[in-house]
Amino acid sequence: MTTTRIALATCNFHPDLAEDDQHLLRALRKLGVEAVPAVWDDAEVDWSAFDLVVVRSVWDWSQQRDAFLAWARTVPNLLNRAAILAWNTDKAYLRELDAAGMPTIPTIWLTPEQKLSSRAVHTRMPAHGDFVIKPTVSRGARDTGRYQAGEATSRGTAIRRTVQLLKDGREVMIQRYLTSVDTAGEAALVYIDGAFSHAVRKGAMLQGQFRGAAGLYKQESMSLREVSAAERELADRAVAFAQARLEESHPGEGLLYARVDLVEGDDGAPLVLELEVVEPTLFLAFREGAADGLAQAILARLA
Known part of the structure; x- marks a missing residue:
């Protein structure tokens, strides 16, 4: 045998x-x-x-x-x-979700090909509140920073950091920081074999400016949580979109796993922060039977 x-x-x-x-x-x-x-x-x-x-x-x-x-x-x-x-290792996929009618965090996209000066970068940054700068290719908050638009030193650091990322040939995203992340946190909805499994609350990861990449990720605080009907509906749509992309190259094949991270917008409605189908933490210890269910889904692929 x-x-x-x-x-x-x-x-x-x-x-x-x-x-x-x-x-x-x-x-x-x-x-x-x-x-x-x-x-x-x-x-x-x-x-x-x-x-x-x-x-x-x-x-x-x-x-x-x-x-x-x-x-x-x-x-x-x-x-x-x-x-x-x-497809999923470049956060430009968020533009596709947005174009398909799934609400995401409003984003300013900068590319090296634009050859932007420091002044041009400055004019593209928010005038008020906190904002986030991240490269489109990154994970676990690596190379990501949170800055204050109205504080000269912080804004100057953000400009220099953005210019450097662009000089390094990396595309950059600029997003307004949503204060709901500090209060409500993020909702991470886990899907196994295309079906919703469970969700956790993730605490805020970005507490200040980029300080270099120490290790591979920043620690998060997590707890099991319920999801609203609106959160579930949006996450279901995002996973279905990724499923459709997969079927373009592998007809009839489903995603083994996926995770959708949501945040609350100013109006309380959910927004897609990230859709992860590469190597997301699935928080298997948070729901009894989740690891067993994933193991069985893996074996089913061999049937």
């Missing part, structure tokens, strides 16, 4: 997987699967030896996106698929 072998792709910073994904590892092993962590850019790994490769704790991809996507394209049994990873 042949044993099913599944690799959970991870990175050098978490060779044994992040804590959340260790729940999935144990759930797969309980089902009799030979499940192992494997570092995605380890040249010694024979990916063809696995029945499936599931993308999980690959939290360094944003530092080497091209190499990561090149690797993903070489793994034919990868979940989620390389095509949807390529």
